Amino acid sequence: MRFNRSAPAGLLVLSIFASAAPAAFQYAYDDGIGSGNIAPSFSSAASYPAEFMWGNVFSVQGGNDIITTISVAFGRINAPEQRPVRLSLYQLVTPNDPRTATLVASVNGTSGLPRTNTFLDFAINPTKVTGQFFVAATMTVDAQGTTAPARYDLGGSANASNAWLFAATSLANLPLGQAPFQVRMSEYVIPAVFQVRATAIPTPASALALAGLVMMGRRRR
Numbered sequence: 649m650r651f652n653r654s655a656p657a658g659l660l661v662l663s664i665f666a667s668a669a670p671a672a673f674q675y676a677y678d679d680g681i682g683s684g685n686i687a688p689s690f691s692s693a694a695s696y697p698a699e700f701m702w703g704n705v706f707s708v709q710g711g712n713d714i715i716t717t718i719s720v721a722f723g724r725i726n727a728p729e730q731r732p733v734r735l736s737l738y739q740l741v742t743p744n745d746p747r748t749a750t751l752v753a754s755v756n757g758t759s760g761l762p763r764t765n766t767f768l769d770f771a772i773n774p775t776k777v778t779g780q781f782f783v784a785a786t787m788t789v790d791a792q793g794t795t796a797p798a799r800y801d802l803g804g805s806a807n808a809s810n811a812w813l814f815a816a817t818s819l820a821n822l823p824l825g826q827a828p829f830q831v832r833m834s835e836y837v838i839p840a841v842f843q844v845r846a847t848a849i850p851t852p853a854s855a856l857a858l859a860g861l862v863m864m865g866r867r868r869r
Contacts, residue, residue: 670849672785673712675783677704677810677841678721678801684798685723686838687789688829698829699819700734702798703784703844707748708777712848716751716774717767719767720785721843722759723799730758730785731795735770737846738782746782746812747825759787760799767845776826776851780813783846786819800833804841808834811841836850 668795673791688700716734725731734756739750753775787797797815815829815834824830833840 651852652859656663662697663704669791670852672709673847673848673850674710674719674845675706676710676869677802677804677807678845680765680803681801682721682723682799682843683690683801683802683830684800684838686798686800686813687723687796688813691844697790698754698815698817699786699787700789701784701786701799701812701814701819701824701827702842703746703782703812704807704842705740705744705780705782705812706846707780708848711850713778713851714774714776715846715848716782717768717769717771717779717847718755718783719847720759720764721767721799722755722763722797724796725759725763726795730760731797733757733770733776733797734820735757735772735780736784736786737775737777738784739777740782741781742858744809747786747830748824749824751775751797752844764799765843769847781846783844784812784814785844788828789815799843800840801836801843802838802840805839807841808832808839 718823737753740749742748753772755772757770811833813831816827
């Protein structure tokens with residue numbers, strides 16, 4: 649009786665591929681319980697409506713360099729609850745400073761219930777980053793006091809230098825360093841981080857390389 653010895657090897661390859669699915673890693677500074685909400689405050693009503701962006705800078709850890717999801721816990725949003733929001737991922741060029749960063753991915757979504765300390769997940773096209781990256785949410789604020797969408801956490805004040813605010817009539821296609829309103833939270837009256845997180849996975853190993861290792865193992869038997 650003859651046995652097909654290639655079948656077990658094929659099963660072995662499939663088994664290795666299945667077990668090699670990367671585990672997700674979450675980047676976050678907040679402890680899950682926000683301290684308050686914030687919005688831009690302009691001296692002139694003519695400055696509204698304005699696009700308001702808030703987010704955090706993170707450093708890549710443990711090879712988890714493919715960002716797949718941006719998660720946000722929103723603050724106070726007056727009616728309508730379902731408001732357009734844009735989620736953005738930037739690759740940093742200057743250490744710890746998103747003002748010269750390059751936009752590498754974005755997605756549009758809507759805010760809504762539940763809010764406060766409940767995170768809503770927004771999937772983006774899986775995007776590889778290196779070194780440091782900036783994840784942010786952007787929402788239009790119609791007038792002063794109407795909404796304060798950015799929820800901050802004083803518990804993460806040790807990382808406040810990594811939290812940033814930007815505002816402009818439109819931030820779309822605008823380099824962040826050119827925004828008329830830009831604030832680093834460690835230099836603000838509220839030294840805090842934002843309830844904005846990112847989920848990442850490590851760069852997957854090459855399937856062909858893995859298959860090659862399996863084939864080499866077969867030849868050595």
